[in-house]
Amino acid sequence: MNEKKVFIGVSLAVLGFVAVLVINQSGALFSTMNYKGASNPSIPNYPINEQGQTYGQGPYPAGTTQVPDLISATGENGVNGYVKATDLNSNVSTPEEAYAYQKSMEELGYKSIPLYKSDGKTVIGEFRLYSSRRD
Known part of the structure; x- marks a missing residue:
């Protein structure tokens, strides 16, 4: 029974990390994008890089669940x-x-992940997912 409570609590914490990520990164992580002639305006027409990965800002419009493979973000510095x-x-x-x-999130206070160019290969910096418990 305790394991289920821990799992549920951690799952909620992970959702909180994502929410903090959206809010902490200058409020610009999930902003609008132009569709450039998409046949269905409720499905984003993301550009595709040489690796076949979609990239852009998302999800847009609000309420859609389609997210690009590479999400626009502002990293450290x-x-x-x-x-x-x-x-x-x-x-x-x-x-x-x-x-x-x-x-590990409580001890360090964040999780560091690479920040890439739109090619999805070239690392240009660091992006931090902060713990929801920041003292």
């Missing part, structure tokens, strides 16, 4: 670039992994 959507997930699958992830 004001560097603008893209983070991989997959890097924003905690990727935990057991209560033990969730607990370990939560402990």
Whole structure:
């Protein structure tokens, strides 16, 4: 029973990290994007890089669930670039992994992920996902 509570608590904490990420990054992580002739305006027409990854600001319009592979973000020292959507997930699958992830976030206060150019290969900086508990 306690493991379920820890897993649920950590899951909620991970959602909180993503919310803090959106708010902490100058409020500009999820802003609007022009569609450039998309046939269905509710589905973004993201550009595609040479690796076949979509990139841009998203999700847009509000209420859609489609997110590009590389999401526009402002990293440390004001560097603008893209983070991989997959890097924003905690990727935990057991209560033990969730607990370990939560402990590491509490100890460090953030999780650092690479900030890329739109090519999805060239690292240009660091993006930090801050813990919701910042003292």
